Amino acid sequence: MPAVRPAAVAGMLYPADRSGLLAQLDHCLTSRPYQQSGNTPKLLIVPHAAYADSGPIAGRAYARLLARSAPIRRVVLIGPAHRAGVRGLAVPTVDAFDTPLGRVPIDETARAALADLVQVVRDDRAHAREHSLEVQLPFLQAVLGNTFKLLPLAVGEVGSEQVAEVLERLWGGDETLFVVSTDLSHHLPYAGACCTDRMTAARMLDLATDFDPFEACGARALNGAMIAARRHGMRAELIDLRNSGDTSGDRRRVVGYAALALSEPLDGSCGVALHLA
DSSP: OOOEEOOSSBTTTBOSSHHHHHHHHHHHHHSSOOOOOSSOOSEEEEOOSOHHHHHHHHHHHHGGGTTOSSOOOEEEEEEEOOSSOOBSEEEOOSSEEEETTEEEEBOHHHHHHTTTOTTEEEOSHHHHTOHHHHTHHHHHHHHHTTOOEEEEEEEOBOOHHHHHHHHHHTOOSTTEEEEEEOOOOEEEOHHHHHHHHHHHHHHHHTTOSOOOTTTOTTHHHHHHHHHHHHHTTOEEEEEEEEEHHHHTOOOSSEEEEEEEEEEOOTTSOOEEEEOOO
């Protein structure tokens, strides 16, 4: 029997029943249509709170994959380790992750490709209750179906260059998508959060590589991804920027959410694009 990591936050951060989950995913993916720009993203940056709070923002990024020109066979999912201390990047030892929509197999080829890197450790504790990675899986299943395999990486104490080295090892071509899971500012009053997150989003568009955890809880994963993006001449596009005050209505202390897509420019040039609708 395969070893499987069961869904840990279904019923808490997103619906545990299949029909309810599909309905909420459809709402998140379609409620605010996004005008397509450029080619299929190579890398998405998405938030990871409860779907009622951050789902509409994440959904606008994932909707970019619906019109992809080539099949995505591998998703490298990288985000912060909230629940267990990790030195390095933790990969699970299990064979698959479960969600209410079905089972997502782990990409053993990708996992094996990292076996010689000292910053990569096998650690199921880091994944057992980690929500930053789990909440992305139903979105990926909704837009990609059952065509992809997964390599989830829970990022702990590790240098940005070491994170970038892992991504470079797995870079591949159109078959590989990277997803970076991070929220922005935490528990600021609404006006202060809007100002702080606008500055953070502007730095993301510039492919900055020195974010701190006060700007983005997934700063270590984000910094490594930005290093790799710079090396590949990627173009960043801001799809959405809101916070929990916009989605849940409570503006006293909010959490910031951004959705970005990074891709290779169609004309071969580097640059950034800003789109907010």
